Amino acid sequence: MKFSVLGSTEVVDGGAQLELGGVKQRAILGYLLLHANKVVPTSQILQAMWEGNPPPTARKMVQNAVSGIRRMLAANTDPTTTPLLRTHRPGYQLRVDVQAVDLFVFRSLVRDGRSAISEGAHALGAERLREALSLWRGRALADLVETGICWSELTALEDERLSALEDRLDAELACGRHREITPELEVLTATEPMRERLCLQFMLALYRSGRQADALRVYRRTREALIDGLGLEPGRGLQELQQRILEHDATIQVPALVG
Incomplete structure (x- = not known):
């Protein structure tokens, strides 16, 4: 099972793109992927979903979305990945192989590119950074941004992309x-x-x-x-x-x- 956040939110299993449910379920999945392998407090999810003004049914809506995400993850057919959404006080933790999430592959390639540049291998560094940047298919979580979501994490991600792009351009100039x-x-x-x-x-x-x-x-x-x-x-x-x-x-x- 592969997860994409560098563009529209996508989950692919066995070559097939999965149905991710309604906007709230997609948004909670996207938010947990941005914080993959970390415990995310329920209060933080509520803040992200409803900008600090959750309705009385908000916690129930989160629970329903989590149940839907768990059903989707249970359908995984890839034996090399075992994604799991755990209840972990005070919230939830999405356990996933970072190599299955395009965001973390991007960050790994950026580190490799910058390391090569720091060692004077500018052509190799530029190549790694080009590979990293090619993973982007538009703005991060673009489908959710279109619904009005504007998390600070997405602004920070855009800055990460631009910084990697600038590093690549410096390497190209050096070459x-x-x-x-x-x-x-x-x-x-x-x-x-x-x-x-x-x-x-x-x-x-x-x-x-x-x-x-x-x-x-x-x-x-x-x-x-x-x-x-x-x-x-x-x-x-x-x-x-x-x-x-x-x-x-x-x-x-x-x-x-x-x-």
Whole structure:
């Protein structure tokens, strides 16, 4: 049995996608998967499901959803995985092999990629991070987000994704792939105009591609977005890069290709 949260909530058993029940049951399953192998207090589930204002029948609704999830897990036909939803005071614990949950596979690959980069193996690191990012099929728990759910865990997960993406782009730059990633960075910076690291990477990729004027335009656009959106000037890193581009600083030209 395989579980997916990096996109719409999905459970697959023997190649077949399972029916997950109503919105509350899907949401409780998704929430427990985000906290897999940890005890999640019932009070925390109630807070997540009803934003601190649960109806009188809320605990019964949680119990019914848990029963439905247990029936689904009992249908597992994969002998290599034994998912189990336990009642564990003060709440519930979803016991599952982390290799069966795409979120934890993603995190493992990200750790491998970052470890490779820290050892100077930038090409291998970029490959591992690309593999990790390929697991995403949209926003985490996208089907639940469409119903109005906006848990802090989902915001943190999106930041994890973007951080892994930025690490991958740094590795690509270190490998001299600035031209290849320029179109991707153009889209990313349009989507995340105030994410300074992406803007810095875009400026550097443009400059290394011989597009100094375009790189400086990206700086001006980012500065305007930060001032308008947050009332802040760009950070020191962006300001220094702008100055170095203006000075044609040779130390930010294409690096010697690294592994």
